[in-house]
Amino acid sequence: MGNATGITRRQAITAAGGAVLAASVASLPGMTAGARAGARVDVVGAGLAGLACAARLVAAGVDVRIWEARDRLGGRTLTDLNLVPGAWVECGGEFIDAGHSAMRRLCADLGISLQDLQQLDIPGTSRDLVAGRVHRGAWASGPDARLANRAARDLRAVGTTRLGRMSAAAWLARAITGWPSSAFARYGAALVRGEYGVEPLALSAEWLVNDLAGDAGADEHADGAERYRIDGGTVRLVTSLERSIGAGRITRGARLVAVTVSGGRASLAIDGPGGLRTEATDRVVITLPPRVLADVDMRRSGVPRDVVRSIQAIGMGTNAKLIIPFDDPAWESRGWNGDGTSDTALGSTWQATMGQRADGVALTTLVGGLPGVRIPGPDHGPATAASVAERLALVGRVAPGAQDSARSGAVVHAWARDRFARGSYSAARPGQDSTWPDFGRPYGLVHFAGEHTDEDYSGFMEGAVRSGQRAAQQVLARL
Numbered sequence: 001m002g003n004a005t006g007i008t009r010r011q012a013i014t015a016a017g018g019a020v021l022a023a024s025v026a027s028l029p030g031m032t033a034g035a036r037a038g039a040r041v042d043v044v045g046a047g048l049a050g051l052a053c054a055a056r057l058v059a060a061g062v063d064v065r066i067w068e069a070r071d072r073l074g075g076r077t078l079t080d081l082n083l084v085p086g087a088w089v090e091c092g093g094e095f096i097d098a099g100h101s102a103m104r105r106l107c108a109d110l111g112i113s114l115q116d117l118q119q120l121d122i123p124g125t126s127r128d129l130v131a132g133r134v135h136r137g138a139w140a141s142g143p144d145a146r147l148a149n150r151a152a153r154d155l156r157a158v159g160t161t162r163l164g165r166m167s168a169a170a171w172l173a174r175a176i177t178g179w180p181s182s183a184f185a186r187y188g189a190a191l192v193r194g195e196y197g198v199e200p201l202a203l204s205a206e207w208l209v210n211d212l213a214g215d216a217g218a219d220e221h222a223d224g225a226e227r228y229r230i231d232g233g234t235v236r237l238v239t240s241l242e243r244s245i246g247a248g249r250i251t252r253g254a255r256l257v258a259v260t261v262s263g264g265r266a267s268l269a270i271d272g273p274g275g276l277r278t279e280a281t282d283r284v285v286i287t288l289p290p291r292v293l294a295d296v297d298m299r300r301s302g303v304p305r306d307v308v309r310s311i312q313a314i315g316m317g318t319n320a321k322l323i324i325p326f327d328d329p330a331w332e333s334r335g336w337n338g339d340g341t342s343d344t345a346l347g348s349t350w351q352a353t354m355g356q357r358a359d360g361v362a363l364t365t366l367v368g369g370l371p372g373v374r375i376p377g378p379d380h381g382p383a384t385a386a387s388v389a390e391r392l393a394l395v396g397r398v399a400p401g402a403q404d405s406a407r408s409g410a411v412v413h414a415w416a417r418d419r420f421a422r423g424s425y426s427a428a429r430p431g432q433d434s435t436w437p438d439f440g441r442p443y444g445l446v447h448f449a450g451e452h453t454d455e456d457y458s459g460f461m462e463g464a465v466r467s468g469q470r471a472a473q474q475v476l477a478r479l
């Protein structure tokens, strides 16, 4: 099952896909600034999808307004610049695959450099604490390769329709001897929880099998999975996009509560700042995470009810990061590079600050599924002393003594508890792929964007950016 921080979502499809053009913020072919002057478009949500969409529209001369419920931009990307002095630490979206061309291009166009993690020389190897034992290095690579081959075979023999109806747990039970209690089975379940954010029972087997089949015959990381991070943090991309859009077009603390379409115009009911207001617009792009849409009255929006319902029903991961600051990476001198997967509270781990020069380091622990829901503490804020102590004891089992250089101030980011996200990222439930709405088209004056609306890269920042750019193209074609 793949790489140190988890198997990659939708890789197999990704390789074949990519229908949406990844053009830069300002350079859409054949588009002249001012061409759509006079037209007004409102974008709801200032995560990467909303910002990428708005940047395109502004570049095309459209009068754009963005409404964002939080008092910050970036949505499910969030960079902590305070945990370790001088370092950036990602609390949400973090890694960029080599194949994530829209993200890479957007960063390049905005002059934002990427940190190439493959170029970093981190001492030590990965260690997985599974079934009560520490397993070193590539102990799982043999069974991993066999599982990938089985996935490639089943994709052909069983077919995507039947796999789509099956849960990942049901498929893994057939494919892994000793499921669910053998060490490899427990490792596999922990990877699914970390990577897809859901319990294996709640994941469509088709998603898992597709991804694994893409790994068949490939070396670890040969496909460039999780190769890059944004140098300085995702906050740099967010602030650059804000600058290219124009801060005056963006209103924070403004929550969409209803959409009404009549007489060829849309009107948005927005709560705050300063009370409820109504905004009239030509078109609206809604980038809210699926579950959050339930809080918006869409009954008079012109979007069919079954479409709204199926968006709200999209399966969502419950990933949570608990990030611990340390004086130094003491685990490295004990032979552990910080990477690992565990069936304990540690989940997936990695060094959050690798390659950075800062006064200290940080170790990220990521869980999903039930552990992601049950993790103690607030949505975003200080981790509880008990949950930090539990993880440090586990770090001590993987690299004895390394826990002693931990600092106070660990933080938790439990995205399932976040009011404006209600989950980490989308992951199809068994039987769900066939009911995913068609986002390749608008519904009247309403367009949808957001990672969950991208067919090939859903779940990723790449999906968010592509979906925003796709929605902008759809809007421009209709203005």
Ligand SMILES: Cc1cc2nc3c(=O)[nH]c(=O)nc-3n(C[C@H](O)[C@H](O)[C@H](O)COP(=O)(O)OP(=O)(O)OC[C@H]3O[C@@H](n4cnc5c(N)ncnc54)[C@H](O)[C@@H]3O)c2cc1C
Residues within 6 Å of the ligand: 044, 045, 046, 047, 048, 049, 050, 067, 068, 069, 070, 073, 074, 075, 076, 077, 091, 092, 093, 094, 095, 096, 254, 255, 256, 257, 287, 288, 289, 292, 295, 296, 319, 320, 321, 415, 420, 421, 423, 424, 425, 449, 450, 451, 452, 459, 460, 461, 462, 464
């Ligand atoms: C823990 C974690 C780890 C991740 N790791 C990776 C990774 O390594 N690589 C990767 O590519 N991706 C990763 N992701 C996924 C990635 O972060 C998301 O796919 C992406 O950021 C989603 O962007 P979006 O614009 O679709 O949604 P969002 O960022 O959620 O944007 C939607 C916006 O709408 C706002 N909003 C909500 N309700 C309202 C309302 N009623 N009115 C107005 N505004 C509203 C929200 O506040 C938010 O700002 C991770 C996510 C999490 C949580």
